[in-house]
Amino acid sequence: MHRRTAPRLARILACAAVPVMLVATGCSSDDDKKETTPSKAPTANATPTVKPAAFTKLPEACKAVPAKTIEKLVAKADPKEGKALPASDTNDSASCFYSGLNDEDVKDLQYRSLTVSLKRFASDPTLGSGDKRAQAFLGQQATKATTSDGAKNAKTEKAGGIGDEATTVTSDSKKDDNDFKNVTVIARTANVVVTVKYSGAGYEGAKSPDVGDMTKDAQGATKEAVASVADANKK
Structure with a gap:
């Protein structure tokens, strides 16, 4: 039993020594890998709308x-x-x-x-x-x-x-x-x-x-x- 768990234990100990910022990418096990879908590109802001002007011309x-x-x-x-x-x-x-x-x-x-x-x-x-x-x-x-x-x-x-x-x-x-x-x-x-x-x-x-x-x-x-x-x- 100890022989089977030794490799996994070694990986866990190795991950503990790696900086936190790298844990998510360098120390995940094969079982933890999941497919991710790329996020959608942000859409451009819509042009703001304003109330139309009431009068379109002037008198003389x-x-x-x-x-x-x-x-x-x-x-x-x-x-x-x-x-x-x-x-x-x-x-x-x-x-x-x-x-x-x-x-x-x-x-x-x-x-x-x-x-x-x-x-x-x-x-x-x-x-x-x-x-x-x-x-x-x-x-x-x-x-x-x-x-x-x-x-x-x-x-x-x-x-x-x-x-x-x-x-x-x-x-x-x-x-x-x-x-x-x-x-x-x-x-x-x-x-x-x-x-x-x-x-x-x-x-x-x-x-x-x-x-x-x-x-x-x-x-x-x-x-x-x-x-x-x-x-x-x-x-």
Whole structure:
């Protein structure tokens, strides 16, 4: 009996002296050998999916706000139909500028300007959904409005009832010795951001415009511009 078990005992003792990392390969007995199947190669990660963008095009910037609203906010706008600002692709971004001086009363010269800008974001697997990209851009625009054009005394607050979300920034600035009141409303509707900047000043000693009235007017114009985005995408 001892003679039959001696070879096996010798193998066991030999294995005990081998480093642990080699035990599995160098010291297995014939009885312990089993067939193994190769593991499957890892599959490539699937391309992430994002929510499709709701809007695929923009309205004409100079038609986003009705003419009657322009006449009210920018008296004697020149040109009255506004001036389209340069854009590389008007289906992704577009802007229109209006300005005018109401000189009917020489003792109350009132200057107003209005800029309507639209920015559309497509959904992208790498960059995210159009909605999220637009949401981030809204925040950037709101921050920019607090410092642009030498803005001072900036105040920021949320504006309800305009698109999916909106922010209003009011500020003061000075240009050519004239004190300006500025109101910027930034609103998001799905994957499109609408920015309306409304500025006004009284020239030659005339009284400055009321910022409360300007805010109400700018928010109203923004609502109309937001509605024009949906209208432009109706099938």
